[in-house]
Amino acid sequence: MKKSIYASLLPAIILINVNIQRLTAAPVTRDSSHDFSAAAAEEAIKQFMDKYKVPGLSIAVGKDGKIVYARGFGIADSAADKKVNTQSQFRIASLSKPITAVAILKLAEQGKFSLDDKVFGEGGVLGTAYGTQPYPEGISSITIRQLLSHISGGWQNNGDDPMFHNKDLTADQLISHTLNNQPLKNRPGTAYAYSNFGYCVLGRVIEKVTGKPYEKFMLTEILRPAGVKHMEVGGNTADEKRKHEVVYYSRDRSAYLDNVTRMDAHGGWIATPTDLVKFLWQVDGFDNRPDILQSASIREMTTPSQPNPSYALGWSVAGATWKHTGSLPGTGAEMIRTGGGYCCAVLVNTKQGGDFFKDLDILVKKITGLP
Template sequence: MTGMATPQYSRRGFLAGVALGAPALLRGQQAASDIPRSFIQKEDVPGLSVAMARNGQVVFEQGFGWADRASGEQVTPQHRFRIASVSKPITSVALFTLIEEGRLKLHDFVFGSRGVLGTEFGKPPYHPHIEDIRIVDLMTHTCGGWTNDGHDPMFQHPQMNHADLIRWTLANQPLVNAPGEKYAYSNFGYCLLGRVIEKLTKQPYTQYVHTAVLDRCGITSMQVAGNTLAERAAHEVVYYQAGDSPYGMNVRRMDSHGGWLATAADLVRFALHVDGKSAARSILKPESLREMTTGSQANAGYAKGWAINKVPNWWHTGSLPGTATLLVRTESGFCWAALANTRSKDLAGAMDRMMLQLSEQFSKA
């Protein structure tokens, strides 16, 4: 803003050598800090939080820019951001804990007399193929419809709660394809998976995720975000977006597909507990991790809550008005997260390149 002082960055050094004052490592941290600092200036990002771990240890955690331009509050590592679709890996891990306990199978049906949700959200006759949807179809975005296009159910009827929205969608939005045939990214599918968790556990989605996933990762600061600026949580940033209001959505209803608040370090800590690099810290069995990161026949590049490649690296991005997020786990031993309080057309790609450049600084260490 005009006349406002340039924001500083907030950091906590995590390399042991830095704590001991080793000059070379200190210079490395300073050089690393220049990368996200340059990024927010070039991309016109108000605020950014970054965390990175290598070989199980956090090596970088810093905040840059504005958490709240109006008050002059600067981003620190403790600031929380809406993480949007980076919520999906968290929901996936929660589902795999139920699978490991024998309470759920990937090929269980979702709706109708055979389904986990039964007829709770409407009785037959349904539109064609709805009773054929299985849990795995929702997790891999191959349920046959309800895509994140202009007709995404999750951005319609914001006054409806989960139950009313699901009933409305089943009655008014037929599937386009038979389940399992084609990949089509579906926020609504992950909304349904949140309700599956609630049905099986008899707990609110957030309560089960805290108990089964986040608590086991040592994460205590995550919660589902509010909808309005007045509902801004403690240590939550303010969101900025030209054209689209960051506060005109029912974010709370997005819980299991895009509703969580987290720090960058929270997400790195979560990734470290499911990265497949340490049996001692893993909260899932090796066979669960393999299944969770295996693509479908319809899309070899998307598994069950994670995008994947042949390296294999795993990741997910998130995007909402006022929000751009990234969580990455690499085969080379890195886990990183980046959270911004705005979004733009090319920001996701620029954020990815920035984090790769940052990882190169620590590959040299």
């Protein structure tokens, strides 16, 4: 692609989330009939990049516990004439949520809490550390499970999303402010409303029960044991861009207006696709390598809630397919585990309108042999 095509594009970011769904817990058995084709994958990638004028894209494909393909395409930084390679880091947006969910399930296995424990109020995991007592109606009945499955009753990812307001507040300060000033819309457990804020709270649950900062715990206990080497929570400003991190190209607003570091548990990580595939291997339920979670936890993690038969505990689910997508203006992302033994991640450094995310999903399905 020519640099001039992207010279006028501005770095930008806003968190959005796309969810594809399922009805029952996925089996661990699989149909391995699809054979990966690098040539077919590259042709599909080229068509997608050409259609949406994608500056840069990185992909990793794992099959039966082995990396069968990893490659970068296009531009990482047009001003510095840097190309995307397999070490390039991208913001992964809401792909952060299933990573946080796995940590929560692991801590539940260790007896730190039950998924049905209350989060706020006397006897809750976070107790009365946040907000002013007494809590508004419903807040003291919210459970960890409800936060995981976006059925806590409010704080939806819309114009009132707390995570995109009061950017100078810390996560702790924002939680207190939100509990005091933003009442729930529904009774907890009765309605699905996708919530970035709910996962921000889950990050603080992890910190409370482990006594460690969220990022440190995730790296030492979840990601490094999986062989993940290039993941970290991203920065907020252009000066905080990591050494191998791409530039984000978009016609939307600047990539440095939001508090990305505060998004940690719901949308703050940066990663390479290979790192994401290695993470997926730890929870795919297949028998080619050990999982970080017990099989019962994996079944629970991929069983949807009653209010939304298409979203489980941190994952969009559809039959034997578990996935998540995420976006920031300037970033599109998808990772997927299929019943055919594939684990795949695709990251791009732009976001377009129209059918961009639909076509990104079609691209991933084509590569992994899904209809």
